[in-house]
Amino acid sequence: MKIDLTDTTASKINKALVQGRRAIGTPAVGMVLTMVIVTDEENAYDSIKAAEEASHEHPARTLVVIKRHARTPRDRTRSHLDAEVRVGADAGTGETVVLRMYGEVSDHADSVVLPLLLPDAPVVVWWPVDAPENPAKDPLGALAQRRITDLYTTENPQAELESRARSYAPGDTDLAWTRLTPWRSMLAAALDQARVPILSAAVEAEADNPAAELLARWLEARLHVTAERVVTAGPVVTGVRLGTESGEIVIDRPEGPLATLTLPGQPSRTLALKVRTTSELIAEELRRLDADEMYAIALRGEAPKETPDHV
Incomplete structure (x- = not known):
């Protein structure tokens, strides 16, 4: 089931989620986390598909944040939010909300996302492309226990890897590491x-x-x-x-x-x-939400506190 909302608010989106669940007879219980995907329109389809496939192992509410570029002078001055709410078969085993943000609202995506997070559930933020320089200090990244990036999508992976090493915070991880x-x-x-x-x-x-x-x-x-x-x-x-x-x-x-x-x-x-496919990589990352100490060691090239005789 899909519900389209134009020029909407977080409150109306929450009401649409309740309406959708009632219409298909599915309760909200059973979802174990909130997945926030921050992407562009070009990569949104593949990212949503991967998250929905991963949701068969980890039922989640998926919030897709797409910051749209202004197409007309009116768009540049008019701040608004459009949403597409998906429940049931259209959203894997959880719920999906696609949030398209225009104008000033795109600068405050965290304010839109915060009321839509599942209560008392972990939050994971994934940037399929264009990850911030410091994910932990990004307004959306600050909401999460786990922050997933992908060095494969950057123009200069080696330079970006050094940047990630400098800004690393517990909870950061990267799909380049998951592939290993x-x-x-x-x-x-x-x-x-x-x-x-x-x-x-x-x-x-x-x-x-x-x-x-x-x-x-x-x-x-x-x-x-x-x-x-x-x-x-x-x-x-x-x-x-x-x-x-x-x-x-x-x-x-x-x-x-x-x-x-x-x-x-x-x-x-x-x-x-x-x-492995992207959905398999995301599913693996969602199995553990604590800090990945081995990723930190590899990222920084540091020896662990207690070094074993072998790997």
């Missing part, structure tokens, strides 16, 4: 099996790949070695090589959903290591 979860799990399992000191490391990926840089920094911090950055055709991380006295530990994924794991003195094994 299968790699980190596989590396940890390989090192558990090998149980040997690591003498060198190399990460292979396309040039300026932010996930590869985070992975290299994480290995450096955890293993106390210098990780070489090796440029390949990509398009994502294609391999990790860890040198030991008895040979190399290698995870190689040049293309496709399968990787090859090689340990010294053992036959190679084929393992699943697919490139």
